[in-house]
Structure formats: C-alpha cells, structure tokens
Amino acid sequence: MKKYAVAVVFAMAVSPGVHAQERMGKIPAEKMSEAQKKAAADHAAARGALTGPWNVLLRSPELIGRVRGLSDYVRFNGALPPRLSEFVILITARQWSQPYEWNAHYSLALKGGLKPDIAKAIGDGRRPQGMADDEETAYEFATELQRNHSVSDATYARAVSTFGEKGVVDMIGLMGHYTLISMVLNTARTPAPADATSTIAPFPR
Numbered sequence: 001m002k003k004y005a006v007a008v009v010f011a012m013a014v015s016p017g018v019h020a021q022e023r024m025g026k027i028p029a030e031k032m033s034e035a036q037k038k039a040a041a042d043h044a045a046a047r048g049a050l051t052g053p054w055n056v057l058l059r060s061p062e063l064i065g066r067v068r069g070l071s072d073y074v075r076f077n078g079a080l081p082p083r084l085s086e087f088v089i090l091i092t093a094r095q096w097s098q099p100y101e102w103n104a105h106y107s108l109a110l111k112g113g114l115k116p117d118i119a120k121a122i123g124d125g126r127r128p129q130g131m132a133d134d135e136e137t138a139y140e141f142a143t144e145l146q147r148n149h150s151v152s153d154a155t156y157a158r159a160v161s162t163f164g165e166k167g168v169v170d171m172i173g174l175m176g177h178y179t180l181i182s183m184v185l186n187t188a189r190t191p192a193p194a195d196a197t198s199t200i201a202p203f204p205r
Contacts, residue, residue, distance in 0.1 A: 024056045024188040035061040043068060052100050053181045056188040067180065074174040079167040082112030084138050088171060089178050090114075090122050091142045096182035097202040099192040106198040123200050137162040142175060 027036065039061035043050055046068065050058060057064040078085060086109035093101040102123070109119055118135065121128035131139060141159040144151045151159070159168050184190075192199055 020189045022189050022191060024059060024190075026050065026055045027058055032058075033061070039064050046072075052104070052190055053184045053188075056184050056190060067177075070173070070177050074170065074177050078170040078174060079163060080138070080171060080174070082108070083114050084134060085174055086112045087114050087118070087122075087135060088138055088142050088174050090119060091139065092146065092175050092178040093182065094122050094125065094200060095146045096179065096186060097200060098182040098185055099196070099199045099201075100185050100190050101178060101182055102200045103192045103196040103198050123198070125203055134162055138171065141168070141171065145172070146175065146179075 029037070032040065036058055039058060040050055042065060043054060043058075047054075054064060054068075057067055075085065080088065086105050089105045090102065090109055092098075093105065106119060106123075110116060114135075115130070118128040118131060128135075128139065137158050140155050141151060144155050156168075159171070163171065
C-alpha cells in the first residue's frame with residue numbers, strides 16, 4: 001500500500017496538466033493577429049473549432065495549416081485502416097505519456113475495431129496479448145522505431161511484407177505527426193478535457 005501511494009503521488013507530480021499551469025491556451029479573438037484570424041478561419045472551415053494542439057499551433061499561423069495538411073493525410077487517407085492507424089497513434093501517445101492525445105484517440109481506436117484489452121495493455125505499458133498478425137507487426141515496428149530510433153532487418157522485412165513500402169512510410173508519417181503533436185501538447189502543458197473518458201499517467205523515471 002505504501003509503495004502504491006508513493007507511485008500515485010509521483011505520477012501526479014510529473015503528469016502534464018496535474019498541478020501544472022497551462023502555458024499556451026486558447027487565444028482570445030481580440031488578441032489574434034490578422035494572420036492568426038485567417039488561420040483560425042481556415043481551420044474552422046476545414047475541421048471545425050480549434051481544440052487542443054491546434055490552439056497552441058495557432059501561435060505560428062503558417063505552421064498550423066501545414067501541420068493540418070499532414071494530419072489530413074495520415075489520419076484519413078493513409079495506407080493503414082483505422083484499427084491500425086489508431087493503434088499506432090495510441091502507441092505514440094503512450095511513448096510520450098500524452099493524456100490529451102490518448103483520450104482523443106482511445107475511443108476512435110475501439111470504434112475502428114481495436115480490442116479494448118489491447119488498448120488497455122498499451123496504456124499500462126505492457127505488450128498486448130492476442131494481437132492479430134498485422135497488429136503485432138505494427139506494434140513491433142512502431143515500438144522498436146520509437147524506443148530504439150531504428151528498426152532491425154527482421155522487423156523491417158516483416159512490416160514491408162505486411163503493409164508494403166507505402167504502408168511502412170505512411171506508418172512512419174503517422175508516428176512523426178503524432179510525435180509532433182505530443183511535443184506541442186507536452187510543451188504547452190495542455191490538459192486533457194475535464195470530461196476525458198480515458199487517460200494515462202507518465203512512466204516512472
């Protein structure tokens with residue numbers, strides 16, 4: 001019980017958004033530059049109201065549009081089906097201990113067909129049991145690349161055999177995009193929404 005209590009206190013102390021002041025929240029309309037107003041309007045037309053990382057990225061009006069272009073492709077037009085793309089996003093969110101990103105994509109992963117037990121294992125920092133072959137291939141590739149900053153010949157060959165070269169490059173693009181989003185959110189200390197249905201704590205350091 002004592003060890004558990006210490007672990008909880010430690011997690012709360014280092015968790016983004018817990019006892020930490022948000023650094024870059026929503027910009028009031030009256031304080032936006034003309035470039036920011038245009039970027040916000042363009043985003044609203046394409047995606048709806050600014051949320052989470054997009055509020056932060058609005059500080060750089062040109063960057064937000066370019067990032068949204070990448071997001072539109074890797075999320076909605078990439079080679080991986082939703083079950084796998086959302087799985088890879090969860091792996092990336094877990095790698096960065098990013099609760100906003102995790103909450104935003106947890107339900108989308110389940111809706112896409114990922115089993116709850118697999119998502120839970122990722123959130124717990126465990127290797128999931130009972131993965132389908134393509135899920136295991138995506139897990140090995142995404143985990144190995146993010147942890148080791150490279151992939152072995154065997155992992156690469158299996159990924160290309162399963163997804164093709166285009167699928168592998170799209171998966172890298174997906175991880176790259178959500179690594180960027182994680183860095184944006186962690187730097188800005190953007191908290192998960194008050195009504196978040198799923199969250200993660202940082203790994204012990």
